[in-house]
Amino acid sequence: MELLQVADSLAREKNIDRDIVIQAMEEAIQKAGRTKYGYDHDIRANIDRKSGELTLKRYREVCVEEEIENDAAQIPLEAAKRVKPDAEIGDFLVDSLPPLDYGRIAAQTAKQVIMQKVREAEREKQFDEYKDRVGEVINGVVKRVEYGNVTVDMGKAEALLRRDECLPREHVKNGDRIRAIIYDVRRETRGPQIFLSRTRPEMMAALFKQEVPEIYDGIIEIKACSRDPGSRAKIAVVSREGSIDPVGACVGMRGSRVQAIVNELGGEKIDIIPWTEDLGSLVIGALQPAEVSKVVLDEENGRIEVVVPDEQLSLAIGRRGQNVRLASGLLGWDIDILTEAQESERRANEFKTRSSLFMEALDVDDVIAHLLVAEGFTQIEEIGYIELSELEEIEGFDEDVAQELQNRARAWLDAQENALKDKQSELGIADDLIELEGLTANLALKLGEAGIKTRDDLADLAGDELVEMLGDEIINETDANALIMKAREHWFADEANDDNAETSDESAAADNAEENAA
Secondary structure, eight states: OHHHHHHHHHHHHHTOOHHHHHHHHHHHHHHHHHHHHOTTSEEEEEEOTTTOOEEEEEEEEEEOGGGOOOTTTEEEHHHHHHHOTTOOTTOEEEEEEOOOOOOHHHHHHHHHHHHHHHHHHHHHHHHHHHGGGTTOEEEEEEEEEETTEEEEEOSSSEEEEOGGGSOTTOOOOTTOEEEEEEEEEEEETTEEEEEEESSSHHHHHHHHHHHOHHHHTTSEEEEEEEEETTTEEEEEEEESSTTSOHHHHHHOGGGHHHHHHHHHTTSOEEEEEEOOSOHHHHHHHHTTTSOOSEEEEETTTTEEEEEEOGGGHHHHHOGGGHHHHHHHHHHTSEEEEEEHHHHHHHHHHHHHHHHHHHHHHHTOOHHHHHHHHHTTOOSHHHHHTSOHHHHHTSTTOOHHHHHHHHHHHHHHHHHHHHHHHHHHHHHTOOHHHHTOTTOOHHHHHHHHHTTOOSHHHHHTSOHHHHHHHHOTTTOOHHHHHHHHHHHHHHHHHHHHHHHHHHHHHHHHHHHHHHHHHO
């Protein structure tokens, strides 16, 4: 019973399961037994969970004589039958062993095994306790500060607050109380590692959840937040009940709620924005305090173009781009800021460029070209293959004018296609490159002039190489990488086909072998 009393005492002290301690004791006794009788022997110890009785036994597996690899742990079937007449292959012969006389070394070894198993159990329990607490704000005491990395004592465990997860210009010392969010728990060799952060947006969201009862109750929802740690942050909130103002609830009476969070985050200024599904209105709110004149959405590329008055440009961008960067992080879209003068100049240039294209390609005067641009036409292809009725709806156009414009557009497109084919033949550009999805005719010619004649030539390049060849005014690195990956797709398809063919050949060979054997 003394073994069970020791196991109970150790389990209570370490706050782990009693059975884990008993298993550790059994393993320690097994190790001591193998030390005495030989490591090749299969020695097993068992402690009765109720009486505490210890039994030590040797196990030998019954095997075919030719398969025996370990004479100490295996026994031939013929020899086994002499001991146990009904023995069969796979059975075990069990021999009871006398109790061990533990010497000092054996006892020390057993102690080490038990403590090692107990430590492993403690670590596993600690990992299980904290792995589901990711995203939770904890309170702790600073235990050590080494090179800016802070070790935090959380009571049952220690956690690490790395230097890059601390607020800028925040100085902590031993004994300080600190609040941080658990953002990761990892199982490592030296035990579970718990990582804390005070800079992540989730930290601010968790603090709002603690300070604002409506958020905790789910009446108000935090839709998005972005931070420049220690300086400024933006958070978008929405109310599930029309009678509750989400911004007012987060600010609190005389700003008491938001001020508590600001103080916790080292004076970080927080802009609270009402969330709306209307992206344009949300952009206007996210760029506050700047005024916005116009918002243009480019959903295909995930970009938002925002036009502001000239005097509002610096306010919209913010110090070192902080305001627009936070707004972009809040929305998940790239935001381009333009002044009204810049936008007007750009539109004038686009208008002039498109008008010149229509005048040259369609052989029309500037009045007709301006009308087409004003109606939203940007390319000759749109005029060549649009429904005639839409052209006829333009003021001043009748059926004859619309038909003539479409004929001229198609003639110009045919001429361009023929010129492209001639240039393709002259440069020796392969059809597989011309037909590559996402590659324009002009870009294909530029590639041909740069010596890239086939799809494989393009696939062999890296993105930066392609940009260097053509110039960043023709293609950027992101588009270059996308184009190269598109060119490589046929490689992956060929590999898959080869693998399928090999599998089919192997299956056919196996089938033939079976038929021959039959």
